[in-house]
Amino acid sequence: MASSPASKSKRPSFAKGSLVRSSSYLDDHLEYRSHQTGPATSIDGIIEQPAALSSNAVSNLSLTSSKSIGAIAPSPTRDIESVHTLSHTNCVQDKAAAGRLVATIYYNANQPSHPHPHPDQSPYSRPTPADTLPAPAIAEGSAPTSNISDYPLEPQGPEPEPLDHIYGPYISQLCLTHFLATLDSLLIHNAPDQRRLLSTHRCLAPDTSKPRIMEVTFSPPPNPTYLPFNLVSKHESIYKFEREWNCEVILQPSSIFRRYKRLCVFDMDSTLIQQEVIDEIAAFIGVQDQVSAITARAMNGELDFSASLKARVALLKGVPSDVFERLRPKITITPGARELCKALKRLGLQLAVLSGGFQPLADWLAGELGLDYAFANHLLADPETQTLTGELDPDHPIVNAEYKQKLLISLASGKGIPLAQTMAVGDGANDIPMLMTAGLGVAWRAKNKVQMEAPARLNVGKSMLDLVYLLGLTESEIKELLAD
Incomplete structure (x- = not known):
């Protein structure tokens, strides 16, 4: 039975012109997402073209070409228009675009975070004369010293709340989304035409559902006048992200020399x-x-x-x-x-x-x-x-x-x-x-x-x-x- 127009209008639409850009922050930053501003050409329109259509007519489709082929209206059973193009940023790059960077994210699978135990579950909740509290210690790798006696007298700043024990002991989708949001925040000093973050990602290990290592390629990089490349990974926002998600980030320029060392x-x-x-x-x-x-x-x-x-x-x-x-x-x-x-x-x-x-x-x-x-x-x-x-x-x-x-x-x-x-x-x-x-x-x-x-x-x-x-x-x- 066909849906009434009233019932359809209540459903969210992600078609062009909709107030909702996408279902998540991650989708907004995928470079495969269409950036067209004019009429869109659906993938159905490409597939259902008559046989007389020349072969190069399809190959000439781009982010700006939409005059030769009109859009095919979605079928009555569809509620969402899926818009595609045959070219994207990774294949057809803007010659004036800034370089791309690659971030390799390693999750600390050796020491996954755990929520703070309830006081009743603490081994020190029922102390006996033989019980002793553990000596105060600083995590290995802390800067500038791991010797607690050398620490300044003022109290340490609060540590960010660990999130991997909530969303999974791996690089979860929310972890990736948070990373993209962190990168996006570093573009505030870029020129207006260099503030749209484009990214792709690959799960390197161990699998695509619970990856321990992920590679994120993104552009543009932060304005080098404000934040040089060698300081991006040392930025407080990146450090905070690492502490929250129990991982480490290594940044490299995206170039052929990155992949082919000798x-x-x-x-x-x-x-x-x-x-x-x-x-x-x-x-x-x-x-x-x-x-x-x-x-x-x-x-x-x-x-x-x-x-x-x-x-x-x-x-x-x-x-x-x-x-x-x-x-x-x-x-x-x-x-x-x-x-x-x-x-x-x-x-x-x-x-x-x-x-x-x-x-x-x-x-x-x-x-x-x-x-x-x-x-x-x-x-x-x-x-x-x-x-x-x-x-x-x-x-x-x-x-x-x-x-x-x-x-x-x-x-x-x-x-x-x-x-x-x-x-x-x-x-x-x-x-x-x-x-x-x-x-x-x-x-x-x-x-x-x-x-x-x-x-x-x-x-x-x-x-x-x-x-x-x-x-x-x-x-x-x-x-x-x-x-x-």
Whole structure:
């Protein structure tokens, strides 16, 4: 039975001219949405054209061409007009349009948020004499310090309410919509014709219903005079979004060089491996506490790296020169490092380790992971006593921050690789110059100072293999790369 006109008028309409733009904020920002201002051509009109219509008449349809073919009225059973065009922003770009950016969003699946427990459910609700309250602590990665005794006396600002435990422990549609709204708020200082946010997104892992990693391509970027690209990811709005949705965002320019890297360099200690080698060596002679204290300050940028390295090496005098062979069974390669290197090698990248550690272990690690180059510091050994002298070999330069940067530039230029096609991964203050020089520099679970200064940071990855997603690969493509 046909609906009466009165009943139809009560239903919402999303056709052209309707007061309602779309069903959600997300739909408003999809670049596939038609932007026509004149009469629209429906997809039914294209399909139902007579056979005499020339083939190029269809291909000439665009956002502005609607004269050659009139709109076909919707059938009586339809309540919503679905309007389409055969061209969109991604295919036919405005030559004067600003560049596009790519945001890779990682959900922290390792530590999903949970709602605050009811007081009655708290383990401290019925205290006993043996119960003790947990010591106050600051979340790892907080800036500028994680030492609560160094915190200022004024109270901390309130943390944003976590939302992922309400809408799902993954990148939900509301999370994505909130991200687009956050980006839209950054366009306030753009020119009037550069304030319409256009975006597309892809779910990279693990699936399209509950994605852990999502890639969002959007344009235009914020006005660089107001907010330069290197500061967009550090904007307070982005930081607040990350805290609310328990995720991290890495921004890159949308270019061919983002997808096709040719060189990747890594730090070794606390990056490709989970130990600081010099601390492990110090344990042999009982000076681990002294060396570890210097190492921590050096990695946080509090001490000059070269001077601190010499001071630490001096404490190793008398250690057996075969200490590196003894250490190998104790070295733990970071989870995902093997798979990451295998995937990158199959993509054709040159790989190198640039380490402030020592050459024997760097060479061993290069063999384990299939790296092409290994650069590290050289220790002197006494051939008579077969022990370390506590000195560095003067014939080899110290692999400090400046030398790591020079090695990156040298390796790239030697292979004719633009720096835009390079990638660097590290965690210490001595890695900052190479992270800033590479086309993509990622602070992997790094020290606070490094996270604040590096172009990108990743703390929430399940393993180092998650770095491959920054090249735009999907989980199925990564599995194909790793297949034997």
